Amino acid sequence: MQLDSLENAMLSAINPILKAIIERFDVDCNQDGDLLVNSLKRFHGEDIQLCRNCRNLSRRIADPFYEIGSRILRIDKDFMRSMFLGQKYREAWLKGFALMMKGIRKYGIHIPFTPAGPFQIVWNFTYLCNLKCKHCYEDAGVRQSEFTTDQAYETLDVLSRIAGVGLPSLSFSGGEPLLRKDFFEVTAYAKKRIPYISIATNGTLLTRDNVKQLKDVGVDYVEISLDGASKETHEGFRGVSGCFKKTMKGIENCVDAGLDTCIAAVAHRENQGEIPIIMELAEKLGIRFINFNYIPTGRAKEHMELDLAPEERMSILEMIGRKTVNLYTRAKQEEVETGRTNIRTDQFLSTCPQYASVVKNLSEQIGEDFKVSAHYGAKRGVENIASFLGGCGAGRLYIALEPNGDLKPCVFFPTNRETVLGNILEEGFDELWSNTRMLQELRNREHLESYKLGGRTIGCGNCRDKYICGGCRARSYGYFDGTLTSADIGCIKNEKLWKRMAKSAQ
Ligand code: SF4
């Protein structure tokens, strides 16, 4: 039995006590508001005036709970203090914290855990697109029914009330979100209700004027797709000539405007040799880089031959992982020498969940214990809760919203009767989040499958890293005819399955 499975068995015994303790201070006070959040601020040293009852509950119940919790989880208190009190995204962190506590109250603690509502929603805001990318998960470019501006506002009102806390982070994607004429007004409305707003774009419409408007409405992060270091590769994949130059200009405009900018590249058979050059470009510009996994959904399903073999994916993940480990090492050294560091460890990211396993192994090779806390990135200070956060977050930490309001576990799941959980304006979000069978299945790592092959047992179910990774469930769904629990055959540990599948396809 794996250690985390054992911990899960033990946790189920103490969960009734944990739930009862949190219930005591999960209080919405008429005078002071949410005591979960207020007690946390107070615990971290904010001078906050509370009524007598809130003060008592804070001191007698919340403080010892936080103290013991942070010791057990070995959480860096200075880091937490700076995230919850001292930086511009504190509102998003506080909402995330409240969702986590309410999630523990509702579902108990499990590894990985489930909050009372998602930390992030990716909203495919439109089916419209001006490119014709081979891998488009949305099969975008064809006009289909999507929400009106009023329905978009109504949706944002719903999101701002999720679990009585509200959504911490919303990302606009598509299609190409900038093609919707109401994009800026809807985003401005969103920013008043949701603290962290980002956009995923193909970059071709990021003129100086549009970038200024992004800044003006308060967009916090811009992710721009670049799938080749050359015009030929990028446009060959994205299907429209002239788009390379526009995208490069869009990146430049965002950097010039001082926006938090990230280059996103889907690594596949035809561009893998150019990934290092794209990463160099990001480094030169001082911006982030994220490697997107190739996932057979939408139009990508028609080009399965582009998917990387496990050893090819591994080589890319190791290259990105070495950069992350290097940043960790430098940050640690600088902190030892000077007592502080500004080096960010979350500059190189990947949406392949096995990136967590790769970084863990690379850091162990140099005698360290660095971890990426989810497949989205590496943050110093929360490494010890990597398995608690748990890699693939589909339907657990995150959920996807379609242009017509349909909810799916992840944008990389196809849209069908099985994957559409319900519509955000027709069904209660909290009810869907709690009671949908598909989401419950995605949240449980104990059901992942293992396979006996060549005298060895492989598969995500048998993997010691399944709690920090979990395999991409959309890839399981895409490769195994709608199964949620199969192996992620893009992982090096499941290479034998990949080879067997490749052989049977010949
Ligand atoms: S076998 Fe599955 S759970 Fe383990 S590292 Fe690979 S993809 Fe992740």
Ligand code: SF4
């Ligand atoms: S299924 Fe999980 S790992 Fe795959 S893309 Fe979605 S969130 Fe990421």
